[in-house]
Amino acid sequence: MIGQLGRIRVAIFSAVAVGLAAGRPGPATAHLVSTELGPFYDGAAHPLVSPGDLLTIVALAIVAAFGGAAAGRRLVVSLAIAWTTGLVIGFAFLASPFDLPIPTAVVILLLGVAGLVRLRVPAAVLVPVTVGSGLMRGIANGAAARSAEGSWLAVAGVVTGVLIVGVLLTGGGAWLVRRRAEVVLRVAGSWIAAISLLMIGWWIRG
Amino acid sequence: MRRRVPCLTVLLVPLVCAGSAFAHGGEAGGFVTGLVHPVSGLDHIAAMIAVGLWGAQLRQPAIWILPVMFPLVMALGAFLALVDLGLPGVEIGIALSAVALGAAVLLEARPPLAVATLVVSVFAVFHGQAHGTELPGDQDALVYSMGFVVSTGLLHATGIALGTVRHLAHGPAAVRGLGGVILAGGLAFVWTALK
Numbered sequence: 074m075i076g077q078l079g080r081i082r083v084a085i086f087s088a089v090a091v092g093l094a095a096g097r098p099g100p101a102t103a104h105l106v107s108t109e110l111g112p113f114y115d116g117a118a119h120p121l122v123s124p125g126d127l128l129t130i131v132a133l134a135i136v137a138a139f140g141g142a143a144a145g146r147r148l149v150v151s152l153a154i155a156w157t158t159g160l161v162i163g164f165a166f167l168a169s170p171f172d173l174p175i176p177t178a179v180v181i182l183l184l185g186v187a188g189l190v191r192l193r194v195p196a197a198v199l200v201p202v203t204v205g206s207g208l209m210r211g212i213a214n215g216a217a218a219r220s221a222e223g224s225w226l227a228v229a230g231v232v233t234g235v236l237i238v239g240v241l242l243t244g245g246g247a248w249l250v251r252r253r254a255e256v257v258l259r260v261a262g263s264w265i266a267a268i269s270l271l272m273i274g275w276w277i278r279g
Numbered sequence: 280m281r282r283r284v285p286c287l288t289v290l291l292v293p294l295v296c297a298g299s300a301f302a303h304g305g306e307a308g309g310f311v312t313g314l315v316h317p318v319s320g321l322d323h324i325a326a327m328i329a330v331g332l333w334g335a336q337l338r339q340p341a342i343w344i345l346p347v348m349f350p351l352v353m354a355l356g357a358f359l360a361l362v363d364l365g366l367p368g369v370e371i372g373i374a375l376s377a378v379a380l381g382a383a384v385l386l387e388a389r390p391p392l393a394v395a396t397l398v399v400s401v402f403a404v405f406h407g408q409a410h411g412t413e414l415p416g417d418q419d420a421l422v423y424s425m426g427f428v429v430s431t432g433l434l435h436a437t438g439i440a441l442g443t444v445r446h447l448a449h450g451p452a453a454v455r456g457l458g459g460v461i462l463a464g465g466l467a468f469v470w471t472a473l474k
Binding site for chain 2: 263276
């Protein structure tokens with residue numbers, strides 16, 4: 074039995090849901106030129122549509138999950154700061170695209186294996202790895218944005234995207250650990266390790 | 280729980296109603312190519328489903344360890360092939376994997392976990408050797424690899440899901456029957472590979 078406040082809450086939520094459904098949006102294209110916020114949304118979506126960026130964040134989140142909520146918070150903060158720093162460096166100073174696919178793949182491979190074996194990586198190791206990874210990916214993103222004649226709005230979008238994705242993934246990882254569903258993280262770690270091993274092989278083959 | 284339902288509804292409705300968003304169509308194509316590749320051969324499908332079936336028969340922790348080791352060691356096999364460390368008789372090895380894993384399911388073999396993991400891993404190397412070098416020229420390697428590994432994992436999950444029928448009446452016999460089908464298929468694959 075819900076009280077009056079509960080009924081009001083249900084009514085409000087239902088109205089919002091109906092309103093969203095009724096105002097059914099049409100197809101969403103990736104570049105919202107007309108709103109002039111397109112570059113920001115491009116940047117914000119970038120961590121999700123860039124496989125290298127996404128795998129980096131996922132791998133770090135998996136390892137942080139086994140270290141508890143404190144490790145997750147450290148990860149989000151250090152990753153955001155490092156990625157932002159890298160973005161600024163890449164966007165402001167690098168004239169051509171820059172990427173380090175093999176160091177990225179090696180780090181992701183090691184993180185994936187660490188996740189598979191449920192290794193509790195100490196903060197003294199995880200934070201520097203996070204900072205290094207964030208810097209690498211940030212510089213790559215910033216240089217790519219500059220090469221594509223992007224704007225600082227896009228850079229701001231990427232920072233926002235990394236922050237949001239990082240929070241969601243570390244939160245999800247911590248939730249799974251609390252629910253004793255660590256096997257999901259271990260399976261994900263193994264898949265990530267396998268993907269990065271293939272990547273390294275393809276790069277060596279050329 | 281009652282309070283969470285309206286919140287979840289609000290979150291889900293926009294997802295259902297939103298139109299299509301196409302951010303990066305090219306990379307999606309590479310992912311799909313990788314996703315489709317492991318299902319391009321019956322011998323691969325049979326072996327990967329057999330891993331899931333066998334894991335389901337062996338229960339915890341094999342039910343997740345075997346399907347975890349297979350993609351990982353398969354990737355190692357692919358890596359070795361990519362750096363020109365190929366093994367001989369790859370097609371025979373793949374065919375034999377269907378025979379061995381099918382037989383394991385049919386006979387409900389229950390070796391120690393380490394032995395089961397080793398068996399799965401040995402055969403996974405052959406599968407990786409066969410598949411790992413087949414990257415279409417116009418596809419992104421990373422995205423292709425992601426699709427490839429995810430597809431392999433999903434095939435194992437299919438085998439595990441099929442293996443859960445062992446909880447039903449006549450379920451264990453049905454699972455063993457599936458193992459027999461895979462074994463028969465494996466023998467056919469060996470025959471084809473030897474011809």
